[in-house]
Amino acid sequence: MAKLVVENVTKKYGPALTLEKISFTAEEGQITVLLSPPNGGKTGICKIVAGLDEVDSGKVYLGDRDITNLEPKERNVSMMFQKLALYPNMNVFENIASPLKARHLPPSEVKKQVEAIANKLKISHTLYRKPGTLSGGERQRVALSRALVKSDAELYILDEPLTNLDAKIRASMRAEFKILQKEINQTMLYATPDPIEALSLADKLIVLDRGKIVQQGTPEDIYRNSVNKFVATLVGYYPINLIEGSIIERGKKIILQTDAFEIEISKLRNSVKDYINSKVTLGLRPELLNIAKTEPKTQEPSDLFYIKGDVFEFEIRGSDTVVYVKINDQIIRVLESKITKYDTGMTVWLQFNLKDIYLFDAASEQLIR
Amino acid sequence: MKVSSLIKFVLVALVTLILIAYFDLPILVMIITAFKQRADIFTPVPKWIFTPTLKNFADIFAGTTTMAEGTLAIRNSLLFVTISTVIAMFIGSLAAYGFSRFKFFGREDLLFFVLSQRFMPGIVIVLPMFVLYSSVGLRGTPLGLILLYINAALPFVIWMMRSFFDEIPREIDEAARLDGHSWFTIFIKFVLPVARNGFLATFLFSFIFGWGEFLFALILTTPESWTMPIAIVNSRVSSEILWGQIAAYGVISIIPVFIIAVALQKYLVRGMTLGAVK
Amino acid sequence: MARNRSFLRIGETAVPGKSRLFLFFSLAPAFAFILFFGIYPFLFACFYSVRSFYFGLNVDNVFTGMSNYHNSVIDPLFQYSMFVTLVFVIVSVGLQLLIGVGAAILFSVIKTKAYKYIQVFLSLPLMMPPVVTGFLWWYLFNTDLGIVNYYLSYFGIMPRNVNLLANPITALASIIYADVWMWTPFIMIVTYAAIQSIPNDVMEAAIIDGAKDRHLIRKIILPRIKTALLVVLLIRVIDAFRTYDLVYVLTGGGPGTSTQVASLEIYNTAFLKWFLGQSFAQALMLTAILILVGNILIYLLRRGV
Numbered sequence: 001m002a003k004l005v006v007e008n009v010t011k012k013y014g015p016a017l018t019l020e021k022i023s024f025t026a027e028e029g030q031i032t033v034l035l036s037p038p039n040g041g042k043t044g045i046c047k048i049v050a051g052l053d054e055v056d057s058g059k060v061y062l063g064d065r066d067i068t069n070l071e072p073k074e075r076n077v078s079m080m081f082q083k084l085a086l087y088p089n090m091n092v093f094e095n096i097a098s099p100l101k102a103r104h105l106p107p108s109e110v111k112k113q114v115e116a117i118a119n120k121l122k123i124s125h126t127l128y129r130k131p132g133t134l135s136g137g138e139r140q141r142v143a144l145s146r147a148l149v150k151s152d153a154e155l156y157i158l159d160e161p162l163t164n165l166d167a168k169i170r171a172s173m174r175a176e177f178k179i180l181q182k183e184i185n186q187t188m189l190y191a192t193p194d195p196i197e198a199l200s201l202a203d204k205l206i207v208l209d210r211g212k213i214v215q216q217g218t219p220e221d222i223y224r225n226s227v228n229k230f231v232a233t234l235v236g237y238y239p240i241n242l243i244e245g246s247i248i249e250r251g252k253k254i255i256l257q258t259d260a261f262e263i264e265i266s267k268l269r270n271s272v273k274d275y276i277n278s279k280v281t282l283g284l285r286p287e288l289l290n291i292a293k294t295e296p297k298t299q300e301p302s303d304l305f306y307i308k309g310d311v312f313e314f315e316i317r318g319s320d321t322v323v324y325v326k327i328n329d330q331i332i333r334v335l336e337s338k339i340t341k342y343d344t345g346m347t348v349w350l351q352f353n354l355k356d357i358y359l360f361d362a363a364s365e366q367l368i369r
Numbered sequence: 370m371k372v373s374s375l376i377k378f379v380l381v382a383l384v385t386l387i388l389i390a391y392f393d394l395p396i397l398v399m400i401i402t403a404f405k406q407r408a409d410i411f412t413p414v415p416k417w418i419f420t421p422t423l424k425n426f427a428d429i430f431a432g433t434t435t436m437a438e439g440t441l442a443i444r445n446s447l448l449f450v451t452i453s454t455v456i457a458m459f460i461g462s463l464a465a466y467g468f469s470r471f472k473f474f475g476r477e478d479l480l481f482f483v484l485s486q487r488f489m490p491g492i493v494i495v496l497p498m499f500v501l502y503s504s505v506g507l508r509g510t511p512l513g514l515i516l517l518y519i520n521a522a523l524p525f526v527i528w529m530m531r532s533f534f535d536e537i538p539r540e541i542d543e544a545a546r547l548d549g550h551s552w553f554t555i556f557i558k559f560v561l562p563v564a565r566n567g568f569l570a571t572f573l574f575s576f577i578f579g580w581g582e583f584l585f586a587l588i589l590t591t592p593e594s595w596t597m598p599i600a601i602v603n604s605r606v607s608s609e610i611l612w613g614q615i616a617a618y619g620v621i622s623i624i625p626v627f628i629i630a631v632a633l634q635k636y637l638v639r640g641m642t643l644g645a646v647k
Numbered sequence: 648m649a650r651n652r653s654f655l656r657i658g659e660t661a662v663p664g665k666s667r668l669f670l671f672f673s674l675a676p677a678f679a680f681i682l683f684f685g686i687y688p689f690l691f692a693c694f695y696s697v698r699s700f701y702f703g704l705n706v707d708n709v710f711t712g713m714s715n716y717h718n719s720v721i722d723p724l725f726q727y728s729m730f731v732t733l734v735f736v737i738v739s740v741g742l743q744l745l746i747g748v749g750a751a752i753l754f755s756v757i758k759t760k761a762y763k764y765i766q767v768f769l770s771l772p773l774m775m776p777p778v779v780t781g782f783l784w785w786y787l788f789n790t791d792l793g794i795v796n797y798y799l800s801y802f803g804i805m806p807r808n809v810n811l812l813a814n815p816i817t818a819l820a821s822i823i824y825a826d827v828w829m830w831t832p833f834i835m836i837v838t839y840a841a842i843q844s845i846p847n848d849v850m851e852a853a854i855i856d857g858a859k860d861r862h863l864i865r866k867i868i869l870p871r872i873k874t875a876l877l878v879v880l881l882i883r884v885i886d887a888f889r890t891y892d893l894v895y896v897l898t899g900g901g902p903g904t905s906t907q908v909a910s911l912e913i914y915n916t917a918f919l920k921w922f923l924g925q926s927f928a929q930a931l932m933l934t935a936i937l938i939l940v941g942n943i944l945i946y947l948l949r950r951g952v
Binding site (some may be wrong): 377381383384388389391392393395398401403409411412414415446460461463464466467470472477481483484485487488489490491492493494495496497498500517519520523525526527528532549552553556557570574575577580581582583584596597598600601602612615618619622623626627630631634635637 | 774933
């Protein structure tokens with residue numbers, strides 16, 4: 001395994017997309033995740049790192065080699081494609097064996113390694129069938145096996161490996177993958193549009209917006225300190241609530257005022273002093289909100305806010321519940337990690353902590369945490 | 370709706386019958402004629418009942434009544450067309466692969482240029498080649514004709530195969546490149562097999578085109594290297610036309626192509642969108 | 648923004664060294680052939696088309712400019728041959744398309760397993776060299792020996808001793824008939840295969856939506872096989888313009904010169920009149936026309952029609 005360094009890579013694909021000055025490092029032995037909505041440039045970066053595309057400018061280093069202009073064969077990387085790209089005219093064994101055969105390994109060695117990886121990924125029973133006869137999940141594993149069978153590659157690139165699976169399998173594959181990665185302990189570059197995947201798998205997370213890196217860091221860091229609205233919306237377990245409002249000063253207090261409610265944020269005076277009398281967007285993550293069924297006793301001043309509202313609707317999804325609370329025509333989503341039943345229309349109190357709110361300038365910047 | 374589906378069935382059966390009659394009856398007549406004696410052919414009223422004879426076929430193989438030695442001509446045709454088609458298939462497919470996978474300046478124009486080779490009437494090629502061949506001693510040689518046949522087949526092969534290759538997702542090439550295979554290996558082992566149906570269909574049609582080629586053979590062959598079409602035309606001897614023999618030639622000429630078509634028939638029925646599905 | 652000025656790319660990307668090498672070697676053999684056996688003759692023809700070139704005679708090769716071209720264009724025989732060829736192409740290819748596509752659609756909609764076998768037998772005409780086809784129909788249309796004459800007169804449609812090949816119009820009809828007979832199977836096979844490649848779910852969705860067969864055909868099948876049709880059309884039209892073997896054997900250009908298609912005329916100019924220079928000029932003009940037609944068809948093809 002080796003460290004991947006991408007330096008100022010730029011590439012124009014046409015009017016729709018340009019990769020601009022992409023720079024990041026994928027540390028040895030870690031999974032670095034590229035996260036972006038579709039067509040954000042993830043696949044482009046993967047292909048460039050793999051050697052299937054050339055850059056307009058910039059450099060790519062793997063370990064201590066400059067691989068910017070090397071053919072894929074010479075880069076010593078391995079890749080799994082989003083569309084899987086299994087060879088339809090060959091059976092599973094031959095598909096997985098392909099990288100080994102290209103290196104002219106002796107047949108006995110090839111057999112050994114192929115069977116080993118097939119075992120590990122639990123597809124030994126499909127070895128002599130053709131890809132067309134397999135299920136989606138099985139095909140995924142074949143593609144993964146083919147990528148992993150090159151056990152001495154310095155970097156493994158995985159382009160949306162789980163995207164084509166249905167939700168149920170995806171969740172279990174995600175867990176399996178995490179374990180696998182720990183076992184393999186290699187440097188991985190992993191691309192996905194799914195924030196939950198990103199949050200659970202990444203050692204390092206890189207968020208892309210239409211060809212530009214907007215933020216990189218640990219998943220936790222990005223989750224807590226999302227640099228703008230886009231990142232906050234993307235990186236979360238459930239779509240964030242965004243409410244328009246403005247900050248005003250009333251006497252000695254600083255108030256965040258929205259159409260639905262007001263909260264006092266005097267404690268954040270230092271952070272927001274430049275934004276008094278300007279428009280902001282309030283961000284509330286559903287998973288960080290709580291619901292109280294009875295009016296809580298408050299001690300002022302406190303860091304906890306309580307806002308009264310009615311239950312508009314709720315959805316039990318397996319092991320958690322999404323509650324839609326209506327406050328003066330504004331609907332706020334709350335994610336409760338337990339199953340709770342509500343009566344529609346009942347009055348509840350929305351509860352959240354000052355330190356959990358996000359404030360963005362209306363022109364998408366984050367202000368305070 | 371039993372009635373309407375019955376009507377449909379009858380309609381279809383009728384149309385099928387008509388089509389088969391239209392296309393195959395003349396062939397039937399030809400086959401029958403091939404087995405007729407001369408006297409039975411030259412009757413004002415068509416004779417359907419007669420004593421069959423193999424004389425026509427025998428004449429062809431013995432080469433007694435025409436200037437052409439039938440066996441030689443048949444053998445030449447088989448040899449020349451098969452060899453040239455096979456070579457053209459590989460050279461052409463390789464070029465088609467290059468055209469399909471690599472974008473370069475002027476690619477579409479170059480492709481049109483290749484196709485336009487087929488636009489020239491035979492004369493344009495034959496005469497200059499006659500001159501050229503005469504000076505290098507290739508005139509009348511099998512090699513000379515084969516080379517020309519290969520060139521004649523290339524535009525069609527390249528055009529067809531390119532559209533078949535275009536339908537194969539590039540990801541397959543990419544995966545193979547990452548695995549470490551060379552381009553040529555990718556072509557032979559990974560891409561060509563997937564285009565197998567198109568390959569075989571193109572082969573069949575190219576073979577058919579070459580099988581019937583007349584003009585080049587006419588100008589550029591000597592009696593030793595005559596192909597079958599020449600031998601057939603030479604059955605038009607000054608005194609009379611040897612219909613029986615021509616019919617026999619006709620029967621013989623269908624057989625090789627028929628065999629190939631039957632052998633390949635299961636591959637032909639699918640996969641010829643020719644670029645429509647991308 | 649700095650950009651690699653590479654004129655060679657794979658997909659969207661520039662091609663590094665080794666791949667460039669492969670591209671070169673993949674195209675090289677084909678182009679070597681085309682250079683020798685295509686470009687050289689073409690240049691030869693161009694060169695001599697502007698000269699007075701008489702084969703075998705020791706007439707000096709005088710540069711005569713465009714006179715060969717000019718003479719051909721004003722030559723009524725050449726004009727006529729182009730006209731006849733045009734008629735031949737339009738009618739013959741038109742009929743082939745109609746019957747071929749029609750048959751293919753019919754068989755697709757009906758879905759018989761027997762099609763595989765039917766197909767082989769329906770394509771027998773395709774398997775014979777055109778010269779054989781020419782002879783066959785010459786025989787069939789022959790006044791004395793042909794069964795067509797006999798049975799047409801037997802059923803009272805036509806007097807016994809009419810020579811179908813002696814009347815300009817019926818002669819033209821005869822070669823069109825033979826050409827249609829020979830090439831329709833080609834169109835049918837390709838079209839059928841193209842239809843088969845339409846994904847089943849598209850067809851099924853349409854059927855569920857209650858589409859009647861007629862609609863099914865028009866709205867679903869035709870648009871999707873347009874590409875295949877255009878390719879096949881391209882091939883057939885170009886080849887039909889260059890038809891030689893069939894006509895040479897069947898009518899020899901006759902009666903008189905009424906079925907003298909362009910290729911025949913060109914050939915005659917070369918080998919009967921020995922006006923090689925002029926024959927080259929005629930051939931090149933025909934080529935120019937075909938390039939025009941080809942361009943139009945390809946433009947339609949590229950645009951997806």
